[in-house]
Amino acid sequence: MNKFISKFFFYYPVTLINGEFIAFYKPFYEKFQHASSAEQSAYKQQKLKNIVDFSKKNSAFYSQSFAKNSDMKSISDFESLPFLSKQDLIKNINLINTSKRRFAKVKTTGGSTGEPVKLFKTADALARERAATWRAYSWAGIGIGDKQGRFWGVPHSRKNSFKAKLIDTIANRFRISAFNLSEASLELYYGKLKAYQPGYLYGYVSAIHTLTKYCMDKGYAPIESIKAIITTSEVLSDKARKDIKAFWDVNVFNEYGCGEVGSIAHECEFGRLHVMSDNLHVEIIDKDGKSAKTGEIVVTDYYNRATPLIRYKLGDFASWSDEPCPCGRTLPVLGGIHGRAYDLIKTSSGREIHPESVIYIFEELQTKYAAFKQFQIVQVEIDRLEIRIIKSEAWKDEIEVLINTAIKRVIDESIRIGFIYCIELGREKSGKMRVVKSML
């Protein structure tokens, strides 16, 4: 579909019917990305106060849990409020929800940890999230209406699959199923994308990377209409970024978010991860819950009044970057996302190992031997890992020994390692791939 038709005859009218005034918000977001630190700090204080006061009055959960805290007058009052863990959210969801949920959209999220949560998001909060996201896509040279090649899950039920197709048409996108990445499908997808001529690719790192590697092996040419690639939801390793950028010959922009609050940070053209601080307040805390440079990410959503999330602990780890970004935007910058709590590998001696250090072993081996197509590391017991591998033609049995030795060195000599050779790797319900997965 033509970009103009898609934007003005489909995207804007449909979102307007849903009560999402995206076009109305866009100018504010364009401006706020250059706000001074005084403006940002006044904004933050006001928005935090608004959501705290609102939640205290309208949510049974917060009125009880904030009862002992004095009214919010400053950031330090805010920082004395209790944190909200994922378990708190699941347990108290009905008390957290306010009456605004009646007019809000349902969001089911968190399936990847095995504990799905059903929360609500108001049309206003959704519109603001989308306005901020489109602003971030503009950093990649992408606008509303641009054709998208989407690497995502495909709903299993017929009703939901039809709904997904309808939404894809409205949003001008062509969907590639992350569930089906067999060679025959990859061949078909490349052909279909070539015919569809998308302006950009969007979706799960693993799915985009798999197609990229397939096209590289086949010696195919990149598709010229593609101006940028936006990856999301999974850790973007250096190797994946390098391959994707080299083959498609465009920049890769990583997006960081979560189902509960949506989009949190986006990379600009300088590869720095800017926080959408006009929609949410991001804190990084240490083990004692004190503000820190590196630690766990905690978010507060300014605008979602249906299921307010205040000081919500995401279970992801990151650090702040102090350097101003050369792009000139003043939105705060995250130095990097260091992995997710639920993907950490634990040892019986109590150590926690970040997934990246194990992924690195495989990437090193892959650069040297190109012996496998995909891999997944699953911690099945405290002292046992299962390595799932899709072999390539260059596979040699010695690789097993090399993996064994390297993993034992990084994790622990006592860890038991089993190998399973597969044709396909299991994905989460959403279609998301967890390269390192803990079943503990």
Ligand SMILES: [Zn+2]
């Ligand atoms: Zn920047």
